[in-house]
Amino acid sequence: MKKMKASAMAVSAVFMAVLLGGCDDKSTTAAPVSSAEPEAVAPESATIQSRFVTIATGGASGPYNIIATTLAEIYSNDLKTNSKTQTTGASVENLNLLNQKKVEMAFLMSDVLSDAVNGVGNFPNKIETVSEVAALYPNYVQIVTSKRSGIQTITDLKGRRVATGAQNSGVEVNARNLLEGFGITYNDINVDYLGYAEAADALKSGSIDAAFLTSGLPNSSLMELQQGFDLQIVSIPADGIAEIAKDKPYFNAMEIPAGTYGNADPIPTAAIKNALAVRSDLSENDVYLLTKTFFDSLPRLQTAHQAAKDINLESAQQGLVAPLHPGAKKYYDEVNAK
Numbered sequence: 001m002k003k004m005k006a007s008a009m010a011v012s013a014v015f016m017a018v019l020l021g022g023c024d025d026k027s028t029t030a031a032p033v034s035s036a037e038p039e040a041v042a043p044e045s046a047t048i049q050s051r052f053v054t055i056a057t058g059g060a061s062g063p064y065n066i067i068a069t070t071l072a073e074i075y076s077n078d079l080k081t082n083s084k085t086q087t088t089g090a091s092v093e094n095l096n097l098l099n100q101k102k103v104e105m106a107f108l109m110s111d112v113l114s115d116a117v118n119g120v121g122n123f124p125n126k127i128e129t130v131s132e133v134a135a136l137y138p139n140y141v142q143i144v145t146s147k148r149s150g151i152q153t154i155t156d157l158k159g160r161r162v163a164t165g166a167q168n169s170g171v172e173v174n175a176r177n178l179l180e181g182f183g184i185t186y187n188d189i190n191v192d193y194l195g196y197a198e199a200a201d202a203l204k205s206g207s208i209d210a211a212f213l214t215s216g217l218p219n220s221s222l223m224e225l226q227q228g229f230d231l232q233i234v235s236i237p238a239d240g241i242a243e244i245a246k247d248k249p250y251f252n253a254m255e256i257p258a259g260t261y262g263n264a265d266p267i268p269t270a271a272i273k274n275a276l277a278v279r280s281d282l283s284e285n286d287v288y289l290l291t292k293t294f295f296d297s298l299p300r301l302q303t304a305h306q307a308a309k310d311i312n313l314e315s316a317q318q319g320l321v322a323p324l325h326p327g328a329k330k331y332y333d334e335v336n337a338k
Contacts, residue, residue, distance in 0.1 A: 091170030216307025287327025
């Protein structure tokens with residue numbers, strides 16, 4: 001009996017020693033918890049929260065759509081989100097889609113974005129639900145006609161039938177602004193609201209005299225039109241653009257390089273930077289990842305369309321016309337600090 005009591009006491013002592021030892025050795029139990037915490041946070045910060053990222057573009061043959069299609073594929077693969085493009089009437093429609101939360105991201109023109117955030121032009125009320133991510137490549141105003149038309153410069157359009165882009169598109173907005181800047185109103189011309197492909201067909205059939213096709217260079221519809229058509233680009237004098245830019249600073253005087261459409265010499269024209277915008281309510285982490293992935297993927301985007309070759313980190317931060325999203329700012333602060 002005494003041996004059984006002694007044995008029980010020995011077992012009890014061992015048990016207490018183990019229990020007390022476990023309580024005292026706090027460092028051995030805390031270490032695994034501490035080391036596990038960063039592993040739980042890191043994947044979350046590298047994961048996009050938005051299940052869908054729909055990118056509003058423009059006409060099917062335009063650079064917006066071509067570049068955005070590649071970008072959507074990259075977002076789907078790299079960020080593991082369901083990303084796709086939506087073909088639209090371009091800038092004005094894209095801003096309305098962003099404002100209505102029907103898309104998450106959009107390509108659009110800076111003049112239209114400027115009008116939207118300031119509540120002018122097509123936007124009677126200020127749109128405060130949209131943020132900018134980057135200023136992109138310049139859109140060149142390409143006024144196209146036939147060499148037989150006798151139209152040499154923008155002022156020669158008075159009295160002619162002119163396609164000014166799809167109604168309320170970015171093309172139509174800058175066409176109207178430029179025409180008015182050179183003393184031509186819509187009452188002075190016969191207006192047709194046609195997109196890129198439709199305008200090219202109308203030029204070929206002779207149903208219009210000229211058309212505005214504002215886009216990056218080159219425009220695929222014009223490349224196709226050039227085959228078998230005596231295509232001519234109409235000049236827009238730099239001094240007139242400089243005068244317009246006093247009130248509309250997003251207009252810049254640039255040149256369409258020689259050889260772009262078989263032209264022997266550079267052609268003076270106006271250009272407006274494009275912009276990449278997102279809904280303001282997207283999280284900082286999501287937009288940071290969308291922005292970072294966009295710039296990390298520039299080589300692939302430039303392969304998709306050569307207009308993207310004019311996109312770079314430095315110019316992306318210049319000429320912004322809308323509030324910069326905090327997620328994009330976080331990315332720029334990060335790369336600028338390196």
